[in-house]
Amino acid sequence: xxxxxxxxxxxWLAGSLCIATFAIAVRWILERPHTTTSAxxxxxxxxxxxxxxxxxxxxxxxGIPVLALLWRGVLTPSGLGLQPFFWGDATQENSATGWNxxxxxxxxxxxxxxxxxxxxxxxxITGSRFSGRHHVLKHRPGYALREAVYHQxxxxxxREPFVLLWGSAVGAWIGLLPVAAEALVNPARWADAQSPDRxxxxxxxAGLAILSAILYIQTQNIWPxxxxxxxxxxxxxxxxx
Numbered sequence: 001x002x003x004x005x006x007x008x009x010x011x012w013l014a015g016s017l018c019i020a021t022f023a024i025a026v027r028w029i030l031e032r033p034h035t036t037t038s039a040x041x042x043x044x045x046x047x048x049x050x051x052x053x054x055x056x057x058x059x060x061x062x063g064i065p066v067l068a069l070l071w072r073g074v075l076t077p078s079g080l081g082l083q084p085f086f087w088g089d090a091t092q093e094n095s096a097t098g099w100n101x102x103x104x105x106x107x108x109x110x111x112x113x114x115x116x117x118x119x120x121x122x123x124x125i126t127g128s129r130f131s132g133r134h135h136v137l138k139h140r141p142g143y144a145l146r147e148a149v150y151h152q153x154x155x156x157x158x159r160e161p162f163v164l165l166w167g168s169a170v171g172a173w174i175g176l177l178p179v180a181a182e183a184l185v186n187p188a189r190w191a192d193a194q195s196p197d198r199x200x201x202x203x204x205x206a207g208l209a210i211l212s213a214i215l216y217i218q219t220q221n222i223w224p225x226x227x228x229x230x231x232x233x234x235x236x237x238x239x240x241x
Contacts, residue, residue: 009074009161016064016157016179023060025187034074039233054146061150065157079160081222105219112215116207120236124200135197144238148229151205152230154213155179156222168220172213179209197239204236 007039069075083105086098130133166174183189192198208229217224 061154083221109224144234
């Protein structure tokens with residue numbers, strides 16, 4: 001990949017961060033008056049309609065890397081973790097190799113995901129024992145899959161330039177920095193951290209971000225991680241949409 005394409009990928013990343021920051025600021029401005037005025041004041045449609053809001057989120061998280069990859073060609077499939085499926089290999093030897101790689105990737109994914117599930121579950125049990133309160137959890141596979149697609153695509157896009165520059169072992173961890181920066185400038189995440197219920201959701205999502213980086217280093221395969229994300233959120237449940 002030439003130097004111009006390498007430089008352009010950083011422009012895409014910076015543009016994504018700018019869009020996210022702008023959207024955070026606009027949402028804060030739109031929501032803020034409705035916390036101080038009468039209850040009869042209706043918030044804007046974009047905040048009350050889940051279809052509009054969630055469609056815009058998916059277009060942002062998935063659309064930007066798709067455009068950068070397919071339209072401009074400034075991203076690499078391997079850097080994003082888009083491993084080919086084993087049944088797509090033409091020869092029997094390649095198919096067998098692909099199958100073995102997928103079995104290994106799925107095994108690592110199951111092992112690390114089980115570890116995260118154990119930690120979160122143990123934390124829930126311990127927290128309930130000391131506080132005497134239990135989280136009211138929802139278990140909806142559609143929500144879990146949507147959030148998995150949104151976050152895994154977004155994280156892979158932010159990770160890719162750093163992986164290309166510093167390699168998978170270092171780049172995957174540095175790629176978490178823009179993710180953390182987006183969260184730190186978002187007032188909603190600070191509000192989540194102060195709520196026991198939403199704080200649990202935030203903790204799970206942070207754990208999944210770390211899990212995504214670890215599994216990228218181990219497998220460079222986003223597909224089993226995507227499924228693991230959805231299954232884990234579905235199994236553990238969530239408190240807020």
